[in-house]
Amino acid sequence: MNYWLMKSEPDVYSIHHLAAEADQTDYWDGIRNYQVRNFIRDDIRVGDRAFFYHSQCKVPGIVGTMRIVREAYPDHTAFDETEKYFDPKSDPDNPRWLMFDVQLDAIFPNIVSLAELRQHEQLAEMRVVQKGNRLSITPVTEEQWNYIQFLSAGN
DNA sequence: GCCAACGTTGGC
DNA sequence: GCCAACGTTGGC
Numbered sequence: 001m002n003y004w005l006m007k008s009e010p011d012v013y014s015i016h017h018l019a020a021e022a023d024q025t026d027y028w029d030g031i032r033n034y035q036v037r038n039f040i041r042d043d044i045r046v047g048d049r050a051f052f053y054h055s056q057c058k059v060p061g062i063v064g065t066m067r068i069v070r071e072a073y074p075d076h077t078a079f080d081e082t083e084k085y086f087d088p089k090s091d092p093d094n095p096r097w098l099m100f101d102v103q104l105d106a107i108f109p110n111i112v113s114l115a116e117l118r119q120h121e122q123l124a125e126m127r128v129v130q131k132g133n134r135l136s137i138t139p140v141t142e143e144q145w146n147y148i149q150f151l152s153a154g155n
Numbered sequence: 156g157c158c159a160a161c162g163t164t165g166g167c
Numbered sequence: 168g169c170c171a172a173c174g175t176t177g178g179c
Binding site: 156157158159160161162163164165166167 | 168175178
């Protein structure tokens with residue numbers, strides 16, 4: 001089983017949006033970066049766990065956890081001209097972009113902010129705290145996962 | 156709103 | 168295949 005960190009802009013889609021969905025389950029769409037596409041294709045599997053991270057907002061940070069409930073299938077939003085992430089180069093017969101489904105696991109009682117993540121030496125290797133990191137999905141180690149769970153409990 | 160970092164595009 | 172130009176991300 002793998003662990004991940006997934007970014008979303010709360011103004012566009014926050015953890016509360018996910019919480020309001022039927023079965024608290026939704027698809028994770030709009031990935032248009034090849035490194036991340038390859039994570040989806042090769043590594044993200046049913047049963048994996050993921051942090052939900054709010055980016056591009058006043059207090060960026062980890063706001064909760066999710067489970068992957070369906071793995072890699074074509075991102076249909078790439079085929080729809082009216083979609084923000086429409087990509088005319090993605091052929092429905094050979095889809096370039098993939099999505100997957102997530103189910104909400106828990107909303108943290110308090111955000112574990114990026115500023116807080118940066119204060120812990122144990123998390124220094126996380127991609128999200130490193131300068132210039134722009135990947136919207138990044139791997140997390142089991143140790144990092146467990147440590148952040150500990151922080152989220154208010155430690 | 157600024158700007159650094161990085162990915163992608165396209166001319167050559 | 169190189170690399171300049173451009174677009175996007177995302178913290179601050």
